[in-house]
Amino acid sequence: MLTNKQIKLINSLHSKKGRKENDLFLVEGEKSLLELVKSDFKVDFFLLNEVHVSLADQISQQSKAPIYFLDPESIQKLSTLVNNQIGLAVVHQKKFPPFIIQDRYTIVLDGIRDPGNLGTIIRICDWYGFKQLVLSEDCTEFYNPKVIISTMGSFSRIEFTYVDLPTFFKEHQEYKKIGAVLNGVNIHHYQFPDKGFIILGNESNGIREEIMESLDERITIPAFGEAESLNVGISTAIIADNLKRFILS
Structure with a gap:
């Protein structure tokens, strides 16, 4: 039976402070729970709807x-969540080894504040086979x-990994710093270098000036209509698709 202490713990994980103090976080909803049990994350406990026996069977296996x-x-x-009657899990935050760049290209995010955008970008990275993500x-x-x-x-x-971007770039000078901006080289004609960092900026302000000054190259997704800008998640997907076509060509 779920204890009052466990209920208090779950409620504490609604806040950043609680997640930091406990080194735990919540995973909610059927899809996420099923993905969770296939991973190497350590789960403290699951809380499930008593009606969904089949889900419990899948998880227990x-x-x-x-x-x-x-x-x-x-x-x-x-x-x-506004609508979650399926269940949730209390999960231990993962402790990664010292961060070492694994691939030719890595997505780097500068000041992304919207949780939905970050979640979308993580999903896009997974779709296009990027195994790592660097965040300011x-x-x-x-x-x-x-x-x-x-x-x-x-x-x-x-x-x-969360880093101080200027320091991170100095430590990895062999990687070209390629920023997504509004006045760069048309990505459809851009020749990607052998390896690099694809840098995307804040939803409202773009890449901050300090980082802009350190860029090696700048790329732009060309517009064919009247929209002022693209969502940062959509921009990530378009750039990732063009990059992967270049690498595979």
């Missing part, structure tokens, strides 16, 4: 973590519940 059952109304009260120190929190749910399970396959 792949995880030894305790499963507690509650009625859907009680689950909804403990969830951060003021990007929104990876383990924010809105980020996690927006990834649709892709959070479990992406290694990430």
